[in-house]
Amino acid sequence: MKKAEIIAVGTEILMGQITNSNATFLSRELAELGIYVYFHTVVGDNPKRLEEVIRIAESRSDLLIFTGGLGPTDDDLTKQILAHYLKKELVTDQGHLDKITDYFAVSGRKMTDNNKLQALVIKDSTVLKNDFGFAAGMMFTENGKNYILLPGPPSEMKPMFKTYTKPLLAASMNGDSIHLESRILHFFGIGESKLAYDLSDLIEKQSNPTIATYASDNEVEIRLTASAKTKSEAERLLDEVEKEIKLRDGEFIYGYGDESLADVVVKKLLTNKLTIAAAESLTAGAFQAELGAHAGVSEVFKGGMVTYQTSIKQAILGVSREVIERDGVVSAACAKEMAEKIREKCESQIGISFTGVAGPDSLEGHAAGTVYIGLSVEGFPTETYLFRFGRDRNHNRARSVKQGFQLINQFIDEKWQNT
Secondary structure (H helix, E strand, O other): OOEEEEEEEOHHHHOOOOOOHHHHHHHHHHHHOOOEEEEEEEEOOOHHHHHHHHHHHHHHOOEEEEEOOOOOOOOOOHHHHHHHHHOOOEEEOHHHHHHHHHHHHHHOOOOOHHHHHHHEEEOOOEEEOOOOOOOOEEEEEEOOEEEEEEOOOHHHHHHHHHHHHHHHHHHHOOOOOOEEEEEEEEEOOOOHHHHHHHOHHHHHOOOOOEEEEEEOOOOEEEEEEEEEOOHHHHHHHHHHHHHHHHHHHHHHEEEEOOOOHHHHHHHHHHHHOOOEEEEEOOOOOHHHHHHHOOOOHHHOEEEEEEOOOHHHHHHHHOOOHHHHHHHOOOOHHHHHHHHHHHHHHHOOOEEEEEEEOOOOOOEOOEOOOEEEEEEEEOOOOOEEEEEEOOOOHHHHHHHHHHHHHHHHHHHHHHOHHHO
16 A cells, blocks of 8 residues: 555536645645555546546556545535446445434434435445544455545544544554655745755755755745654654755755744744844835734734835834935835834834835836845844845735845844854
8 A cells, every 4th residue: 555646526626616635634644654645636526537537546556545525416426436436336324324314303404315325335345434524434445456535525534534544544554664754944045946956966866865845935945755664764864864955055944844934033032032123114014914923922022113105214213314315215224224213112122124126116216126124133233135036026025024034033043142
């Protein structure tokens, strides 16, 4: 049972009405068992096409997992088509039928015949209980292939898999399972092509662990995956290749797993008891919104201002008329004063500012994507940084916010922790 294929059944997925999050969940769960998912397939509610998908999946996979198509409507045909394809009989699971009947009796609603369809299972299959719905799941082996049928709604599918399906799969491995361990490294400040170039020899000779680079939201991820008989051995293999990656591009790594750059910075602010305030122009409060999304940040986030217009920068924030007239709002001088003024007004240890040209038009002779970020920290000289992002408006704003978090991250690591 080493090669698995996840088959999502539902025209609504193909039409983009819902996202196939079930495949992501199942792939992660199967990886923990050492079962490799080779294919994700989506097929509409069409008998002929579903049969063709089954035929193809059987030719290349050992384990076929179906999600969706187990409901009471006319287009819920997964088990009917699979039973017909395998020449298997459908029978009623009395436990699920009783659950459905009892529900309608208690609710006072009339049960129609199509509701009984959800209690039908393929004969001789292991029935998987549905604790949060009516559609029965099932698991069976036929002609050397393994089949699992799960309901489509994630609220039903996930608990059914974790509680009933996964333990059965683990038991069926008979001690021959391979532990699959993955590690995600997050990089900021380096492009995917440069990172891939720096690691080209490692990528070319990869076998175990495998190395895969992904361009993400204004950053790059590397997924390392190792297989071994034990978890500790898999982690040792990951440690070795991560060490080599760090020797080459470790300065750009900011975190692991599901944590974002903002997650990392907020944790460091809290750990170091560093208070922060922000003054934003082109980002229009996006940096502060990102800060505010984190629980517990009120301990360190003093507040801030959105000073979009020049008059507000002067009247409310206190940027000097001399700086505005001499250097303009898109300037290092303006970013410096904005960072210093917001730190002073909010009585925080860190003040960060964002000013520039989001786009699409230029401003003060500066092209779209020109961004100045100021960083004022109590006891340190104020620093200003110039960036030229030069893409569309929303990208420039999002990249500015992330760049601001990275500047704080680097400051804490390189300067604050050394004081």
